[in-house]
Amino acid sequence: MSGAPLLEVSGLCMRFGGLLAVNEVALRVEEGQIVSLIGPNGAGKTTVFNCLTGFYKPSAGSIRFRGEEVSGLPGFKLARKGMVRTFQHVRLFKQMSVVENLLVAQHQHLNTNMLAGLFKTLNYRRAEREAMERAAWWLHRLGLTDVANRTAGTLAYGQQRRLEIARCMVTRPTLLMLDEPAAGLNPKETADLQELIAELRDEQGLSILLIEHDMKLVMGISDHVVVINQGCPLADGTPEEVRRHPDVIKAYLGET
Numbered sequence: 001m002s003g004a005p006l007l008e009v010s011g012l013c014m015r016f017g018g019l020l021a022v023n024e025v026a027l028r029v030e031e032g033q034i035v036s037l038i039g040p041n042g043a044g045k046t047t048v049f050n051c052l053t054g055f056y057k058p059s060a061g062s063i064r065f066r067g068e069e070v071s072g073l074p075g076f077k078l079a080r081k082g083m084v085r086t087f088q089h090v091r092l093f094k095q096m097s098v099v100e101n102l103l104v105a106q107h108q109h110l111n112t113n114m115l116a117g118l119f120k121t122l123n124y125r126r127a128e129r130e131a132m133e134r135a136a137w138w139l140h141r142l143g144l145t146d147v148a149n150r151t152a153g154t155l156a157y158g159q160q161r162r163l164e165i166a167r168c169m170v171t172r173p174t175l176l177m178l179d180e181p182a183a184g185l186n187p188k189e190t191a192d193l194q195e196l197i198a199e200l201r202d203e204q205g206l207s208i209l210l211i212e213h214d215m216k217l218v219m220g221i222s223d224h225v226v227v228i229n230q231g232c233p234l235a236d237g238t239p240e241e242v243r244r245h246p247d248v249i250k251a252y253l254g255e256t
């Protein structure tokens with residue numbers, strides 16, 4: 001290991017016309033850590049994610065992944081480097097089957113070209129077989145094998161959420177970014193999700209950056225919590241430190 005954090009963000013700013021939606025946000029994720037980004041509604045969390053994952057080009061700031069500056073790179077390049085995300089609202093290929101969703105996700109990672117595909121070279125067939133095996137492995141791991149051939153849009157909401165995570169995992173990420181993964185889940189599904197996130201970290205050596213409103217989940221799972229409010233950094237520390245921070249209490253109570 002180089003000693004650099006896996007992800008190091010500093011001075012991140014994102015301006016939409018006259019609105020400074022993200023103002024000098026900093027955060028870091030060390031390898032194997034679960035870090036949560038929290039804040040009241042409209043605080044700028046998703047905008048930070050959109051900057052980190054190439055959906056927006058930040059107005060200012062630095063985003064370093066494994067020590068390399070990646071700010072402004074498009075999402076597919078970031079995904080190839082190992083940074084992948086889910087979305088606040090489920091975004092699956094709803095007309096495709098569950099397993100097809102996992103195969104499409106791997107396609108951009110397959111080390112093959114069009115000619116190889118046309119002539120079905122040995123390499124191409126091996127890559128296809130491996131993609132299928134990986135899809136099957138993750139379907140099993142996330143309890144989706146029974147619905148592998150169902151159209152993704154017909155799955156129960158909790159299953160769609162798990163499929164989104166599977167779709168990230170088949171690309172073998174280093175950093176998984178989850179945008180409100182518990183939104184719309186019932187308490188049992190949320191508890192299962194919490195267990196799953198911890199297991200992914202432990203089994204796959206994954207690092208996780210989480211945006212989440214469910215404080216029980218955040219406080220129960222995070223190594224580190226970063227709080228932003230109205231686009232600006234507010235607090236940063238262990239769950240315990242953040243929970244007691246007077247500015248955090250004020251920001252959350254002031255919201256209601």
Ligand SMILES: Nc1ncnc2c1ncn2[C@@H]1O[C@H](COP(=O)(O)OP(=O)(O)OP(=O)(O)O)[C@@H](O)[C@H]1O
Pocket residue numbers: 016019021039040041042043044045046047048
């Ligand atoms: N594409 C955009 N154009 C203009 N303003 C935007 C855009 N995206 C976000 N904003 C604004 O930036 C601010 C931060 O929004 P953002 O969605 O990042 O907050 P959030 O913390 O993720 O909120 P929530 O918890 O409600 O999802 C809001 O004022 C929002 O209206």
